[in-house]
Amino acid sequence: MEATAAQHQPYTPSEAGFWRVTIALMLASLSIFSTLYVFQPLLPVFTSELDITATQSSLLMSACVTAMVFGLFILGFAADRYGRALVMRGSLLFTALSLVLIPIMPEFEWMVTLRFIQGFFLAGIPAAAMGYLGEEVSYRHIGLAMTLYISSNALGGMGGRVVGGYLTDLFNWQMTLWSFSAFGVLAAFLFLWLFPKERFFEKAEQNLVVDLKGMLIHLKSGPLLVLFLLGILMQIVFTAVWTYLPFYLEGDPFDWPLKWIAFTYFAYLFGVLAPPAAGRISDQAGLKRVMFSGVVIFLIGTALTAVKEGWSIMVGLSLLCMGFFVAHSMASALVSKTATHHRSGASGFYLISYYLGVAIGSTAVGTLWEKFQWYGVLSVGFLLIVLFILYPFYKDA
Template structure:
């Protein structure tokens, strides 16, 4: 009888987290802090690229290597760490990610040589991958299916807030002080976020460490590449992020030239458009309960395209409205796609999320450095030309029209 009671008590205790429990909010707040640290660190370099071109006497395309080297390593890290998270535990991977990110950021301001800065950013990119590689898989198992949309949209909103904070504060602090002071400030935040995460974040309760052969386990993860619904989501990640990154990477160069001639701190304020990316996903999550995740995802793509088109008008008001819509649409589509990946994958969830994010960050790499040639040859209209890649998403829409 005592054994039965013990088993029943254990089963009752190990229920997925719901918003009525403190555990749900510990998980959510910890992941939000981690997201703020990871994405502010990733994107703080973006508004600083024109500064590096001037101070280090390099081209715009060369300076963009500080972004593309980082995200290229993230792609590698997402695959390796996503696999490790499924095999050895998500909490372990995420804790190591935050510590490694903070330590690598501390070293970069000490490095005056551009080539070594790129090397350190590459190393940092691998550590940055740990949170996005494991977070969605963790939520998929530890949070109630009914409430995973809330947890996921809060996490994605923090992605947007971290990206906005990195860009806005990065540009402003550099304009007032210098880029070294900026990176020191973000290093301090990274250390604080890591310490709080280590104290708040609970260990997995439903994770089961696999004992099967490594090759068999790897094949189990790779089977996601045979799923047509998942492949479409991976394609969306590449195409959406290519356009989004291209716009934000070359926007500072665009606005500092004619006819705008904006100073860096003014340009930094354009990143407040990310607030729409913070607010929109939770609202979209509620709407998706009525119309479905896939329809909401393509609604986000449509808003995104509208905003991108408005940035072609050489007026400050049009660019700001366009950037706001661009952020709103992008993060709605991204949050819906993230939820669909977790919902569609029935096993190796961190691996599936890792594949989605690999495609997502391949788009970052393409949109940063690869689009540099279009900027140098055709300026802003060359950058915007990559938006035609999104036509493929509408070709694929009929596959989801009944969802």
């Protein structure tokens, strides 16, 4: 009787199920985000080997992320309606297998096309993970589970960039992508083995149109709209910095080789370590205060990269990553806390705004880079002032 009752209680850290869920989602996150971002440090390589411009090479990022926006909406809706575990399993398998094909594409345009298709399926994990945690994990412990998941986002992004840049410097970009594909297949099989069945998910029986309207109602929530805006604005700045950083550091006065540039992505370690600490602080200070503190740290770090000294750039990038992932993890927890229904849909809208920021920050900012170089890239940081103007109007749900 007690065992049956326990099966109908949300997971807590004292249970093995909590850690099976957390570890499985961390592995999935490592695979998804390393695949997404492994291309970023390689953009100068594509520019020289394929005889294309920096803005054209950035399409390998922006095409993937643009497709993720569609995937987050469609797969987030499907996850709420048909099951989150199913969506996440399919996402992992297709992502790993599609990465095998990109190095054998005959033309750059075909590479971009396959990245676009891959981007749609990359969205499966982020579209469903936060909704799954919101239902299956104890309300008191969702902050811990969410910050561990977000930390693995940062670790995956760091691994994709650091390992990708280093392997390419040693071998070539084709070998790099095949290596990441092999890791993706391994992560997918481990996920299938570890991830427990959903216990609280109820398949939607209502009319499809009614269900869609229930999801769209999130766009009428003031607190959620502020969080969606935070996602897009912070990601524009964050992506712009990391996309054009390799071009900045390979030129004067730095002249760094690719493997040195790849090491700058170790700044992501601060993005891995900071969110769990921020999660504990938020228990006393509140999610909202910690979230906006993260934005302040992020802005300070961005400003420090304007100083043309290696130490200042590294300190700036470390603070930038710390502030970004603290703000992102707090915003993610607030989205799950604020939404009372269609949680995957609410998380999907937040991530749609988040990845719209990636698309804008990667290719659209290319014009600023080509005309004004690094100061043009940093100028998009002024967009974040909007968040502080809206701060007094935001209230936790």
